[in-house]
Amino acid sequence: MRYTRLRLAISLAAILSSLSALPAHAQKIIKYAHFHPARMDQSMHASAVTFKEHVEKATSGSIKVEIYPAGQLGSAQQIMEGLRLGTVELGVVHEGGVSGVYRPFNIFGMPYMFQSHAHAYAVLDGPFGKELGEDLKKKTGIRLMAYADNGVRHFTNSKRVIRTPDDMKGLKIRVQPSPVFIELVKALGASPTAIDWGETPAALAQGTADGQENSVTTIMSASLYQHQKYATLDGHIYGFFGYLINDRFYKSLTNEERLAVDAGVEKAKVVHRDMTRSLDLSAKKVLSEKGMQVTELTPAEVDQFRNATQPPVRKYLETSVSKEWTDKILSAIEAAKK
Template sequence: MTITRRNLGLLGAAGAAMLAMPSVVRAQAPRVVRYTHFQPGRLDQPKHAAALAFKSTLEGLTGGRMRVDIFPAGQIGPAPQVMEQLRLGSLEMAVVHDGGISGTYAPYQVFSLPFIWENQAIAWKVLDGAFGAEMAEDMRRRANIRLLGHADNGVRHFTNSKRPIVTPDDMRGLKIRVQPAPVFVKLVESLGASPSAIDWGELPAALAQGTVDGQENGVTNILAASLYQHQKHITLNGHVYSLHAYLMSDRFFNRLGNEEKAAVLQATEIAKVIHRGMTTAQDANAEPILKEKGMTVQRLTAPQIDAFRQKAQPAVRSWLEAEIGREWVEKLLSATRAATAG
């Protein structure tokens, strides 16, 4: 066959088109959001139900231009590792509990001030208002992590295998597991018990082996890890309103187009509502849920709770002010007073 100049031109154009094809394919490939959290990958778990809602919403809003891959149950790694990956931009998104955040962004410890919020409605006013926005901007600036929103990790209560706890004096002599965050160590010490910092993944074994007598967590986490199997008693004292934060690498977020950014924010709002609703329902029904699991439940009166507050709050506040500065503590208390009055 004689190759004419015209044929050479056609062959050249075809070759150029073939060379260009990989870049076209790459341009059409979805932008992947790797999304990790620390609860089991089951629909009865608020974190996972919310993650699935985020995935469905974001992929729908972007017409498949963004894809969400979910990694439940800490599959990416422990919280400090996840936070570092978010900071560096090597992980796109995570929902992390409050204790896991503080090692990277210390001011988040302020939410561990005990007995500050009477109910979820007050907490949400503070978190969704000016205080929450100021903290989000500070985290973005200092840690390169974008705080998209807050949801519940459950109102935290004390459980143990030894005896009912009704007064702070009942805590004396008990070995209580706390998450690896110094502020929780100070909280338990202030009530006369012996704190032991143990990672979440090691907690069931520590309770089963008697390494510790008890622990403190919300209903959601007690159910998620079946902690009731090794804990006979729970006291519904609600010492800390624990949080989960929806976090995204700021580097990743800034690479998104305006429509994609808006879709991420909208998907987060939907996930947050589901997450909050499921956790709040479990907290509100703590007594029947945990009695059904075989636990004895102590529901404290307001004066009994105040006895815990009088011992714990001054000690923890003093520690927090020394650790992160008085400004964040004062701002949180001021925002709480305004939310309560409003």
């Protein structure tokens, strides 16, 4: 009898021990991918840390956020594919990367659309931006949570001061492998050279390309000023990053977890926008301090660039991407000016 009670006690203890070892709820993991160095002076990383701190605290640890900076999970194309498949839960991807799986995002390559950061925010945060996000989700299964700044894009080069479209003639300008950017540079009389981002610093150092176009944030983070003497603050493109999440994963969260993720993205967006906008607005000072000769254009000079580039780029977008979405963004831009 004593032996039977002993065996029962041992068995019960083993069962209780195994049950206590099981988590009450399985912890959910968000793999968060971005492309900036893992430094708090980098807008993408500072915003990622902001997201992680908020979500983990707000969910009492039911969600764990793992940040993968500096392209550790692959290129923009690979991250987009991971978001579609669900192997990456959340990614912060620039508009060029998004357009690889959802062509309408190419419309953001229309040059000289926005008058200011506030003008861009009014379009992106308004009905147009929401409608585009819904269509992205419907077509790809990727939910667009927010738009954040990738900086206003400017031209730099190693040869001469650029003040008019004629000054661009003959220059070899590195562009991302995108037909929209190729059309833009061709319209200015320069020679577009499509080069992947990872090869760009070497191409500038070796003279494969005379110049490039990017935001101050990117110029600084990649130290492109080391190989570029001249900068022209023409502001031809307002670049942005989409905060993207796999929709199946998002729907698998509890209501409380979704609220935490929504709020975390909003906090991250604010940090991201504020840091990038601050650099944009101090572009002349920041680049001059790195030894670059910076040229600021008057509104009349910007109009020369706009008049040279918008018609051919618009024609390309209407015929090769989507006339519907091209018309919609131009209407939203006009409405946001009022």
